[in-house]
Amino acid sequence: MVRKTLKGARNANLFFLICILCIQIIFAGRLFYENDRLSIAFITSISLIALIIVGFFRVILHHSRLDNPIRMRSHDGKPRHNLHTNDWIYALCTSIGAITTYFLSVNLKLGPILGASIVGVIASAISYFFRSKEVFKQLPIAFYCGAFVGMSAEFILNNIVIVGLSGFLAGLIFIGTKNILIGIGGRLGTIAFLSVCIVYVLIKYTFNA
């Protein structure tokens, strides 16, 4: 049986992998700007970045499906594209999770961690009761990803509508990164960090809000 590789899916997966690698290098290299050269922080940053790059080879080779997108059952035998028809639900759920967590943490003053964990518990409970359906298996993951976006402080994202939009962006990135970083924890947080960074930079430097 010949397997067709989908070039668009492979390129999209590689693009997201490179984005994630870049944001992790930026995160780990933050210590460069604060301290002198040849100090412990400088050496730590460099070794962390080197190990991240080395570790990414294992990520790309073993923990990603670059050429083989998730195959849903197709009636005609042809391979499905990277996207599925139910994926828009996940994007909606991340924005709902983000708005709920932001409401719990800022408006009800519970703090970000309590807010995110409450949203996670409720989402898991809801999906447990409907566990027979296919869509509800990935749903708590999408809600949790949105919860991380909603954990942002008020001085980063000050409006709940902006939080919802950034949650929606996180949902889109979540759909795009379905096939990479499989089984590696913290993927949801990386997606949330990426979307919050993009929205923060957009707001701060373009709209001057």
Next chain:
Amino acid sequence: MLNTLIILITTTLGALLTSEISNRLKISKVATSASLSLVFASFFHFFPSVLNSDLTNLLPAAFFGATFTGMSAEKVIYKYQIILAGILFGLIFIFITPYFSGFGGGLGISANISIITTLGIKILFERIKIFYYRQLPQLLKNK
């Protein structure tokens, strides 16, 4: 110093607990992570005077982030590598995450970096082992 030690112990515990509970009891990873951190955070929310104020703010966040480290699949990281990943996450949480406070996914990206760094250390050790075993016949001949 004591604060650092307590945070490192918390992160290691969080990573280990999450991975063991979700793998042994076959509970979904999101449910274990969320419920464990809910219990931990609510304890410090209702009893804030048990520890000093720095730890009361930092420990729930450290535990929450460590649960993301434990959310990795069992095939990716084994039990003893999770301990290293938890310690690494604790160090990253103490030194790098404060610069990104207020950003939503700061804990998650720290957890991701700690796991990928552990994978990188694993690759390095494997390469060193392969290099050593290739040199071993020559070393034995020279003796």
